[in-house]
Amino acid sequence: MHHKLLDLILILPAAALIFSIFTDVLWMSYLQLAISVLVFLTVGVIAVSFNSIAFFLGGFFFVDYINLVILITVSTLELFVAFYSFGYVRSEIAGGVSKRKFKFYYFWKNLFIFSMMVSILSNNLGIYWTGLEATTLATALLVSFNRTKESFEATWKYVIMCSVGIAIGLFAIVILYFTTSQVYGESMRSLSFINIMQAGAKLDKNFLMLSFILALVGFGTKVGFAPMHNWLPDAHSQGPSPVSALLSGVLLNTALLGILRFYQINAAAGIHYPRYFLICFGFLTIFVSAFSIIKQTDYKRLFAFSSMENMGIIALGFGIGGIAVIGSLLQIFFHALNKGLLFLSSGNVLAATHERRIDKIRNLSKNFPITGIVLLFGAMGISGMPPFAMFLGEIYIMTGVFRTDIWLGFLVFILLIFVFIGLFGKVLKMYVGKANTGDEEEGGELKTDGAGASHKAVSEAGLHPFIVYVPLIMLLFSSFLLFYIPYPFLHIIKSAAVEFGGKVNFFK
């Protein structure tokens, strides 16, 4: 394995972080492009040549098949977001936002990416925790980027709820540490994931069970599982669009990785009922979010609830096991791509119209031809409709669910139909609907809230080409992936599924 390359995955984001302090914003946007492309290529080379677990930076970090899936997801979405940000920064600066603000934007975004990478790759659960909490802190000021009262309140809720949640996760790690220190003594080895896995059978089962439940509740808060989800729609809808895309697409998966690690440890110790917890939380999350989607009036919140719903489906898939695990792993990647394009393109509409309410936005087909199409098909894709890649993930998960329990499958299926009606119906109205309130101009001209919206920006024409076409490319990519998944990626997914006891012969 290329050890030098592995180091690069952490060094490059760190370099981007340092550059973002000293470099001018416009230069930084070029640098960011270069670094994101490099990170993507590095991860690509690693993915193609990957064959077994590899350690780097003194054994504190490692790559295995499971975190490689999330690493690929992060680097792909980050590549698209970097291109989008390139246009976003330019059009916002042209619209009168100060350069200094975007310097902060790049700084916090790079800190966020760096701490996420540390979290994903760490072999040590303590370092994983530190990185995960650091992502909360790095994104906190990004969520309040617009400096409105709503965004500050959303940030408050986000920081408090996630910090308390992750504190419970810390409790889980403490208990695990107590358990493993009886095998390895009190050293860093007792927190090392690989070492814990090796000692699996020797560990105290009561404590492992306790630690899994605490980890599920704690990290589950950050994933957005149902009873603890209150912060998610607010935080994800308030941040700037590229940040929302990253939060929904990859940060949720980083928190999910923590739960999966505890799940693996339990499985290694021969404890198998944590899967029922995953099924319960997954189902509850789908249930709550499906009904929230139906009555939602704000389109960014709509997509935030959809993230929750997808996290529920992914958790359900991991709980079910078998081929559903393959579905869940595919879903992690496809969801990030699809949710990214939805947040990015809805960000265009928001930037141009300064309007968050669904019923105030009509006739996107006229003013936003490309963005509107992307939103429409993106909404179709995110609810698992065929010409887009998420269909593949969802069909595997649903097959697994139906094989395990037909009634559960039936219920989930009904809920997914609700989600489809909610999402697609609302976006369809935004796309073709006529204006429904009398005080708007005829012909469905977009209403703006006066002071905030500049005159030129009520249509797509005034936007930077990057921010219009990047979501479109993502949409085409997503559609392409349904028909052809590159073999190395498929191999990684299959091997990762084996680690969760998934069936692999399904692909052959």
Add this chain to the structure above:
Amino acid sequence: MEKIAELFIILILVSVVLNVSSPFIKFAIKLYSFQSLMLAFYILMGAVHFNSINLYGSFAITIIFKVILIPYFLFKTLKKVKMDKEINMYIGIPEAVVFAGSLTLLSNLIAQKIIKTGITFGSFVFTISLATFLIGAMLMITRKTLFSQILGFLTIDNAIFLAANSITHGMPLLVELGVLFDLFVSILILSLLILNLRRNVAS
């Protein structure tokens, strides 16, 4: 030696209950500082007893971050916000104190149950840490002011530190340093948010 250590952890619980029973925020921050000092002394006791360098380091960083830096920044924010008393509470102080007492009893029951299944660490410390955890959560839920929520969160964090230092001889120092640093930064961000929210409400 053990009696002294037990005195310190009892004082932690006492400080939390005092926090529940008082509406004054300045006093609550002082109590938090005191509570962290007791936690630090408890860690020091362990350090002397086991002669562990790890615990000495843990003692030092607890003093620096929790006893000095975090209360200092909270005081600074409080001065700017000019707030002295908690007015908005979902339940009154007498009820809250009774509730805190029942939570302590509940955690004692839970601790007894866990001890029965053959776990080795002291039930006393575990009871106190669980009670502190639950009362901290109660503080966050029952009080509306943002400061009280921060203090509730910090109390929860102290409870976890207490548990970490009683069931094991402290987490590895690197991890503990990372955790404390994260905690410190989150307090800075939350103070910043308080100032901003205050300004937005005022305007």
